[in-house]
Amino acid sequence: EIVMTQSPATLSVSPGDRATLSCRASQSVGSKLAWYQQTPGQAPRLLIYGASTRATGIPARFSGSGSGTEFTLTISSMQSEDFAVYYCHQYNDWPRTFGQGTKVEIK
Amino acid sequence: EVQLVESGGGLVQPGGSLRLSCSASGFTFSSFTMHWVRQAPGKGLDLVSGINNNGNSIFYSDSVKGRFTISRDNSKNTVYLQMSSLGAEDTAVYYCVKVSAWYDNWGQGTLVTVSP
Numbered sequence: 001e002i003v004m005t006q007s008p009a010t011l012s013v014s015p016g017d018r019a020t021l022s023c024r025a026s027q028s029v030g031s032k033l034a035w036y037q038q039t040p041g042q043a044p045r046l047l048i049y050g051a052s053t054r055a056t057g058i059p060a061r062f063s064g065s066g067s068g069t070e071f072t073l074t075i076s077s078m079q080s081e082d083f084a085v086y087y088c089h090q091y092n093d094w095p096r097t098f099g100q101g102t103k104v105e106i107k
Numbered sequence: 108e109v110q111l112v113e114s115g116g117g118l119v120q121p122g123g124s125l126r127l128s129c130s131a132s133g134f135t136f137s138s139f140t141m142h143w144v145r146q147a148p149g150k151g152l153d154l155v156s157g158i159n160n161n162g163n164s165i166f167y168s169d170s171v172k173g174r175f176t177i178s179r180d181n182s183k184n185t186v187y188l189q190m191s192s193l194g195a196e197d198t199a200v201y202y203c204v205k206v207s208a209w210y211d212n213w214g215q216g217t218l219v220t221v222s223p
Contacts, residue, residue, distance in 0.1 A: 034209040036152075043202055043216055044152065049209035087152055091208050095168055096142075098152040 002026050002090050006099035012107040013083075019075040021102045023088035028068045032092035035064055035073045038101075039084045047086075048073065078104070109133040109212040111203045116217030119193055123221070127188040129203030129214055137161070137181040140206040143188050145199035146216075156188060157206070170196070193221045 003026040013019045023033070031051040036044035046055040048064035051071060061076040075082055083106055088099040115127040129141070142157040156177040157166040165177055176189040186203060200216040 032208065036210070043213040044210070045213070046209060046211050049207075049211070055211065089152075089210065091210075094166060096154045096157075098154075100151045 001095060002029060002093050002097050004088055004090055004097050004099035006086075006088055006102045008102060009100070010103045010105060012105050013078050014107045015080060016077050017107075019078055019082075019104055021073040021075075021086055021104070023066075023071040023073070023099050025069045025071075025090055027093075029090040029092035031067050032090060033064075033066070033071050034089045034091065035062075036087045036089060037082075037084045038087065039081075044087060075104075109205060111205060111212060111214035113201065113203050113214045113217035116201065116219045118220045118222060120223055121194055121221055123193050124189070124191040125193065125219060127190065127201055127203075127217060127219070129186045129188075131184045131186070131203075131205070134205065134212075136184040141179060141186040142204045142206050142210070143177065143186075144202045144204050144210070144213075145197075145219075146202070147196075147199040150199075155201070158186065190219070193219075195221050197221050 005024045007022045033051045035048040038044045052064045063074045065072050085101045085103045087101050110132045112130045119125050140159045143155040145155050158177045174192045179186040198221045200218050202216045203214040204210045205212040
């Protein structure tokens, strides 16, 4: 099983600042990496797939990068609605696995 | 607009059974793989089970293998998760997910609580 490790567990950011979230895979997943956002009480929402492709309707302030085992999600300027938990997800191998999540909180 | 609506969750005693349903609309259901992903209270996301578009390829996580059964009825645009021998560790919100390799659409989830 591919283990996905996200860091940090919690990130404190001020509105308007940049947030950088990391995800590491225990073995290569190529570019088969997605990012999801989850706000309290809501289902996860797809942000990024293919490591760097924004999903439909996702603002340009969200960007993804990386390949192989190292990935990054960057939020260029944090908005109030962006404070949430973010999960990475590999769909290269079975079982599909998720990182444990990074909570982005208001500083 | 894609919509996934789960139902069937609730409170069940340890050792009991429950069947979850997910009704889909807004896309050609018979063309897509569907997964069930669960989230225990305050925890992360875990794939439980998946079924391909015609039902002839099925996956179960080790934690539910032999206890859960996934199925689908393409004529009703519905995917099911039959759960048996439930234990406290199965307490979670269960999400139905439309799969395009990545998970592009999620239902709102249905809560399953296993408790005496």
